[in-house]
Amino acid sequence: MTKKWREYERLLAFLTLEESDVNHTVIPNARINGFISQRKRQIDILLDYRFDTKLNRRIIFDAKLRNKPIDIKQVEAFEGLMKDVNANRGFLVCSNGYTKAALKRAQNHIGIKLLLESEIEDLDLNSWENCRNEKCEKGLVLWDTTPGVIIEGKVSVQATGKCDECGKFHIWCWDCGNRHCIDFENEWQCSCKGPWFWLTSIEKDEDENGETYESHYLILVMGNGTYEVLDRRPI
Numbered sequence: 001m002t003k004k005w006r007e008y009e010r011l012l013a014f015l016t017l018e019e020s021d022v023n024h025t026v027i028p029n030a031r032i033n034g035f036i037s038q039r040k041r042q043i044d045i046l047l048d049y050r051f052d053t054k055l056n057r058r059i060i061f062d063a064k065l066r067n068k069p070i071d072i073k074q075v076e077a078f079e080g081l082m083k084d085v086n087a088n089r090g091f092l093v094c095s096n097g098y099t100k101a102a103l104k105r106a107q108n109h110i111g112i113k114l115l116l117e118s119e120i121e122d123l124d125l126n127s128w129e130n131c132r133n134e135k136c137e138k139g140l141v142l143w144d145t146t147p148g149v150i151i152e153g154k155v156s157v158q159a160t161g162k163c164d165e166c167g168k169f170h171i172w173c174w175d176c177g178n179r180h181c182i183d184f185e186n187e188w189q190c191s192c193k194g195p196w197f198w199l200t201s202i203e204k205d206e207d208e209n210g211e212t213y214e215s216h217y218l219i220l221v222m223g224n225g226t227y228e229v230l231d232r233r234p235i
Helices: 005-019 072-084 100-106 117-122
Strands: 024-034 039-051 059-064 091-092 110-114 140-144 149-151 154-156 157-161 167-173 178-179 194-207 212-222 228-234
Touching: 005 024, 005 072, 005 117, 005 140, 024 212, 024 228, 039 072, 039 140, 059 072, 072 091, 072 100, 072 110, 091 212, 100 110, 110 149, 140 167, 157 228, 167 212
Parallel strands: 059 091, 091 110
Antiparallel strands: 024 039, 039 059, 140 157, 149 154, 157 167, 167 178, 194 212, 212 228
């Protein structure tokens, strides 16, 4: 049985995806290197720009399923996480309210939202698909429809998804309905044999401040050699 706090995080990921646009990618249970700590930091929900590496668009969410209000110490810890991962904005999402001191400490660049535990009951996890990575036993895929790509005069749509445990990209070819999990730094062509294939690549990126880090890209390569970046996940 899925733990309640995990369901709470997935509810937040689903709501974040519903409110975001196609230019942003929603990454549940993200793990990225901290610029200050130089170690992996876990982020409940990361909202990053899909096609660009500028971190001034980065927003992080921390889901606090608690039986009492969050206090000023939790706000300060979250602010430290924001600085470490260069997040421009952040949201503490809590189930049981917050103290006046916590709200005052949050100020402008940290938002505090209330998401009741009871709302988990409205989340149907059966609509989420199991990760297709055979080695991943507990992961679920959050599908994200990306803009259509014009190929030989026709619009082809592929939904992409990321497992919230292993982080691997998933592809849903709407031309034939086939779904596939693509491994890190690998490639795959759908059984419908369209004039394209998908590949994943790990590339070095640089933000507007000159900070360097790596991102995992999902790329659609057309038969004529052109390509489209479908998704990006910082690592």
